[in-house]
Amino acid sequence: MLLKGAEIIIECLIEEGVDTVFGYPGGAVIPIYDALYENKGRIRHILTAHEQGASHAADGYARSTGNVGVCIATSGPGATNLVTGLATAYMDSVPVVAITGNVALNLLGRDSFQEVDITGITMPITKHNFIIKDIEELADTIREAFYIAREGRPGPVLIDVPKDLQVNSTEFTPAVPRKVEPVVKHLRQKDLEKALEMIKASERPMFYIGGGVIRSRASEILNRFLDRTDSAVCSTLMGLGAVFSQNPRFTGMVGMHGTKLSNMSVNRCDLLVVVGARFSDRVISNPNSFAKQAKVLQIDVDPAEFNKNIITHHQVMGDIKVVLERLDSMLDENLDHSEWLKFIQNARRRFPMKTTTESKRAREILRALVHQLPEDNIITTEVGQHQMWVAQFVKSLRANRYLTSGGLGTMGYGTGAAIGAQVSHPRTRVVNVAGDGSFRMNCNELATIARYRLPIIILIMNNHCLGMVRQWQTLFYEGHYSETTLDTPIDWVMLAGAYGIKGMRISLDDDPEEKLKEAIGLGEAVVIDCEIPTDDKVLPMVAPGASINDMIGFVDLEN
Numbered sequence: 001m002l003l004k005g006a007e008i009i010i011e012c013l014i015e016e017g018v019d020t021v022f023g024y025p026g027g028a029v030i031p032i033y034d035a036l037y038e039n040k041g042r043i044r045h046i047l048t049a050h051e052q053g054a055s056h057a058a059d060g061y062a063r064s065t066g067n068v069g070v071c072i073a074t075s076g077p078g079a080t081n082l083v084t085g086l087a088t089a090y091m092d093s094v095p096v097v098a099i100t101g102n103v104a105l106n107l108l109g110r111d112s113f114q115e116v117d118i119t120g121i122t123m124p125i126t127k128h129n130f131i132i133k134d135i136e137e138l139a140d141t142i143r144e145a146f147y148i149a150r151e152g153r154p155g156p157v158l159i160d161v162p163k164d165l166q167v168n169s170t171e172f173t174p175a176v177p178r179k180v181e182p183v184v185k186h187l188r189q190k191d192l193e194k195a196l197e198m199i200k201a202s203e204r205p206m207f208y209i210g211g212g213v214i215r216s217r218a219s220e221i222l223n224r225f226l227d228r229t230d231s232a233v234c235s236t237l238m239g240l241g242a243v244f245s246q247n248p249r250f251t252g253m254v255g256m257h258g259t260k261l262s263n264m265s266v267n268r269c270d271l272l273v274v275v276g277a278r279f280s281d282r283v284i285s286n287p288n289s290f291a292k293q294a295k296v297l298q299i300d301v302d303p304a305e306f307n308k309n310i311i312t313h314h315q316v317m318g319d320i321k322v323v324l325e326r327l328d329s330m331l332d333e334n335l336d337h338s339e340w341l342k343f344i345q346n347a348r349r350r351f352p353m354k355t356t357t358e359s360k361r362a363r364e365i366l367r368a369l370v371h372q373l374p375e376d377n378i379i380t381t382e383v384g385q386h387q388m389w390v391a392q393f394v395k396s397l398r399a400n401r402y403l404t405s406g407g408l409g410t411m412g413y414g415t416g417a418a419i420g421a422q423v424s425h426p427r428t429r430v431v432n433v434a435g436d437g438s439f440r441m442n443c444n445e446l447a448t449i450a451r452y453r454l455p456i457i458i459l460i461m462n463n464h465c466l467g468m469v470r471q472w473q474t475l476f477y478e479g480h481y482s483e484t485t486l487d488t489p490i491d492w493v494m495l496a497g498a499y500g501i502k503g504m505r506i507s508l509d510d511d512p513e514e515k516l517k518e519a520i521g522l523g524e525a526v527v528i529d530c531e532i533p534t535d536d537k538v539l540p541m542v543a544p545g546a547s548i549n550d551m552i553g554f555v556d557l558e559n
Helices: 005-015 027-038 051-065 083-091 118-125 135-150 163-167 189-201 211-215 219-229 260-268 320-330 338-350 360-372 385-393 413-424 443-451 467-476 492-498 512-522
Strands: 002-004 020-023 044-047 069-073 096-102 128-131 157-162 169-171 205-209 232-235 250-253 271-275 295-300 314-317 378-381 430-435 457-462 502-506 526-531
Touching: 002 005, 005 027, 005 135, 005 163, 005 169, 020 051, 020 413, 027 069, 027 096, 027 163, 044 443, 051 069, 051 083, 051 096, 051 413, 051 443, 083 096, 083 118, 096 135, 096 163, 118 128, 118 157, 128 135, 135 157, 135 169, 157 163, 189 271, 189 295, 189 314, 189 320, 205 219, 205 260, 211 219, 219 320, 232 260, 232 338, 250 260, 250 385, 260 338, 295 320, 360 385, 360 430, 360 457, 360 512, 378 385, 378 413, 385 430, 385 457, 385 467, 413 430, 413 443, 443 492, 492 502, 492 526, 502 512, 512 526
Parallel strands: 020 044, 020 069, 069 096, 096 157, 128 157, 205 232, 205 271, 232 250, 271 295, 295 314, 378 430, 430 457, 457 526, 502 526
Antiparallel strands: 002 169
């Protein structure tokens, strides 16, 4: 059939199973928006307040569903406004397809109105990108973009479509989406056998898991393999939820704001099995003192992660779920590491999480929140102290239900991600835990929440400062609070009201349980301004460059 380029874009999206796109119209994408108008019964468009909000919403949609998230922006500033969201998705391996308009082919390279080289700009922060210069290639390029976004280690892909190609016509032939198979091309039997030998020979095995476990949907087989190998396990920020927090094998988050138990266990184990994690500097801190008693076995789908930050003793390359399934099938009997697990349980009692005045209020609020939320909730966060408090104190996080910016650390991420999650899970309670500093960066998306009547709860942990930066200024910069005090008298409750959204306050003296029960019971959008002491800190903490064994502010019950 003969279709215009814009119509082909819509048909390809529907072909790929896309039911929702997020975006903001502009001159270079008017034909696409006209095609969306003509197909509004087949595909839904969510108008965000800003293109960055659209990219974060597509990201939240993708993380919470496991499907590809899609966003649309016009040329020039519309396209560049997607950059932070694409970088966020790239760092956390999230499958997103961004479609941007551009000036007509004959105007490219002439500094035309609202022209930017968006493929050049986004090359370092996308898995791949395309600029269409022949309408005959449009449909196949879109199909290839979706395949690339999903395949192997997922990531964002950008397609730039000049405006004249959106209105030109060509023959369109429907196609079945290319099936994405697990990456096992380089998975060798001898590598699996050596990995299993290392696990069997170990007396103190420790698994260090990351977001790759969640991306490969490997949580179930991971938990089974942990039981069969009788191993302990810790997690990065991105891996939280892959293992149930109350599992006695689980020692908590590892690294700068991890638990003393996890950091100590990593440095005491004789085998560190790294699954879908990339040895981030926030985890290893000082590489010269990280896991020095252990052999390191790394399992990952991306060979670029091998020997990048830490030299490993052995690697297994392949889809994490497939690798764990094959290792499990090769294990002829369950292993026994009861002495090691006993040591860890004793250490757990010795090194509890610190909950003095430095973080007591945050824990109290977050525990009250979880107590009132339905079990199938989704929690998103912005970036800062509140993000770490959620990671430390919320013990009900589950895979694809905790959405946070890990690699890029993007302030302003959480509200957009909450929109994407709520749109994809309309009957689920979605809560964005924010800081007042982060919420300044995305409060315009209250317009989106109001427009679509999304029942998102935004819990602002309001300490009237940029809390994490202030914490560093306190600990490492002699209390020089340069530009981190947020003393502008913003009334978040009145701001919410301006958008027609319910606003509430929780003061330092209020019982958070009562107020949160009321907010959740309303079944509608609520912004909660929750007072937090200005100098509360996220503890324990590893000073930058120190060994992860050397933690500030942990409790040792033997001293």
